Structures are given as C-alpha cells and as structure tokens.
Amino acid sequence: MTESSNIVPSAGHEPAPVPAWARKSTVVGLSVLVAILAFGSTTQTWIDADVQGAAVRTAHVMVQGSNAATAVTALALVGLAGVLAAAVAGRVGRFVASAVVVLAGVGVAASCIAVIADPRAAADSSIAKATGVSGGPATTVLTWFPAAAAVAGTLLALCGILSIVAARRWPTRTKYDAGAAPHRRGSGPRGEAAEAEGGPGTRVDEIDGWDRLTRGEDPTS
Numbered sequence: 001m002t003e004s005s006n007i008v009p010s011a012g013h014e015p016a017p018v019p020a021w022a023r024k025s026t027v028v029g030l031s032v033l034v035a036i037l038a039f040g041s042t043t044q045t046w047i048d049a050d051v052q053g054a055a056v057r058t059a060h061v062m063v064q065g066s067n068a069a070t071a072v073t074a075l076a077l078v079g080l081a082g083v084l085a086a087a088v089a090g091r092v093g094r095f096v097a098s099a100v101v102v103l104a105g106v107g108v109a110a111s112c113i114a115v116i117a118d119p120r121a122a123a124d125s126s127i128a129k130a131t132g133v134s135g136g137p138a139t140t141v142l143t144w145f146p147a148a149a150a151v152a153g154t155l156l157a158l159c160g161i162l163s164i165v166a167a168r169r170w171p172t173r174t175k176y177d178a179g180a181a182p183h184r185r186g187s188g189p190r191g192e193a194a195e196a197e198g199g200p201g202t203r204v205d206e207i208d209g210w211d212r213l214t215r216g217e218d219p220t221s
Contacts, residue, residue, distance in 0.1 A: 022166035031083040031159035038152035039076035042066040068122040069111040079104035094167040101160030108153025
C-alpha cells in the first residue's frame with residue numbers, strides 16, 4: 001500500500017513533452033530573426049525618386065527605410081525587446097511581452113503598407129532635405145524592401161501570437177509559477193526516502209524543523 005502511494009505521485013508529476021513548434025528556442029529564435037529582418041530592411045533604399053522642376057535641376061534621391069517610415073525602426077526594436085523579455089519573464093510577464101510583440105508587428109506592417117500606398121508622401125521629407133524644395137514634381141519608384149519589411153512585420157505579429165499560445169507549455173522559472181507544494185512532496189532522493197520510511201505524514205518540513213530548533217525542541221521527535 002505504501003509502495004503504490006509513492007509511485008503514483010511521481011508518475012503524475014512527469015512533465016508532458018513540448019511539441020517542436022511550441023519550444024521556447026523555436027519561438028524565440030524565429031521571433032528574433034523576423035525582428036532583425038524588419039530592422040535591417042530600414043537601412044536599405046526603399047524609394048528611388050527623380051525630382052524635376054524649374055526651381056531645381058534634375059536630382060536623383062535614394063530614400064532609406066529609416067527615413068521613409070521612421071516608426072518601423074523603433075517598432076522593430078520594441079518587438080525584439082519584447083521577444084527577449086518573454087523568454088526570461090514569468091507566466092504573466094510572458095503574456096504581456098508577447099502582446100507587445102504582436103502590437104509591434106502590426107505597427108511595422110501598417111507603416112510599410114502606408115509607404116507602399118503613397119511613396120511620394122513618404123519620400124517628401126528626404127526630397128526636401130536633398131533639394132531644398134518641398135512638394136515639387138517627382139517620380140518615385142519603390143524597391144522590394146518595403147514589401148519585405150511588411151512581411152517581416154506580419155510574421156512578427158504571428159510570432160507574438162504563437163508565443164502567447166506556446167508560453168503555457170514552457171517551464172516556469174519561479175517557485176510561484178511552478179508551485180512550491182509539488183516540489184516539496186516526494187521530490188528528490190530525500191523526499192522519497194522519507195516517504196519510504198514512514199509515509200508523507202512523518203516527513204518533517206525544513207522550515208518547521210528550524211522553527212522547532214529555535215524553540216529548543218527536537219525536530220525529529
């Protein structure tokens with residue numbers, strides 16, 4: 001009777017295997033990758049603009065993503081920080097950080113779509129800085145980087161959603177998330193030995209033992 005009571009709890013506390021798609025290394029690695037791709041795209045040319053007019057001679061202006069969509073750079077960094085925070089936070093912190101990643105990804109995608117929809121408006125500040133003329137006639141041509149950044153932003157938002165779903169399967173890092181009681185009951189060689197000798201009722205808790213020693217009592221009695 002004593003042997004069966006010792007075997008059942010140990011089998012019940014075995015952690016379920018985590019699927020490959022839900023592993024922390026998979027989710028965090030993919031999220032970091034797409035956040036870096038979104039950030040890296042802003043260092044490239046998004047718009048090629050040819051400016052012509054009476055007030056200015058013909059000029060060719062190459063507009064970087066960081067100038068065409070300044071929010072993308074900041075949001076990509078926010079998403080990256082959220083991913084790293086979700087990797088080390090507790091259960092509640094993971095949910096909050098993953099939600100931030102979702103919002104950052106949506107913001108990146110929305111900013112890129114705005115550039116694709118109106119490249120002339122996105123390039124206006126760069127054209128004015130290069131030529132000294134704002135709002136003049138100009139021909140703009142988009143490169144493939146805005147579309148790539150929009151895809152990266154969408155994937156970042158999806159990674160945030162995946163993190164929310166998969167984080168429930170990740171091992172907790174604090175005793176408050178994991179639960180202190182299951183670890184103290186029959187876990188480890190000392191707990192199993194105590195149960196084998198006299199059952200759970202005869203096992204002395206360490207904190208209670210120290211309290212009894214402080215009062216001058218024998219904790220083993």
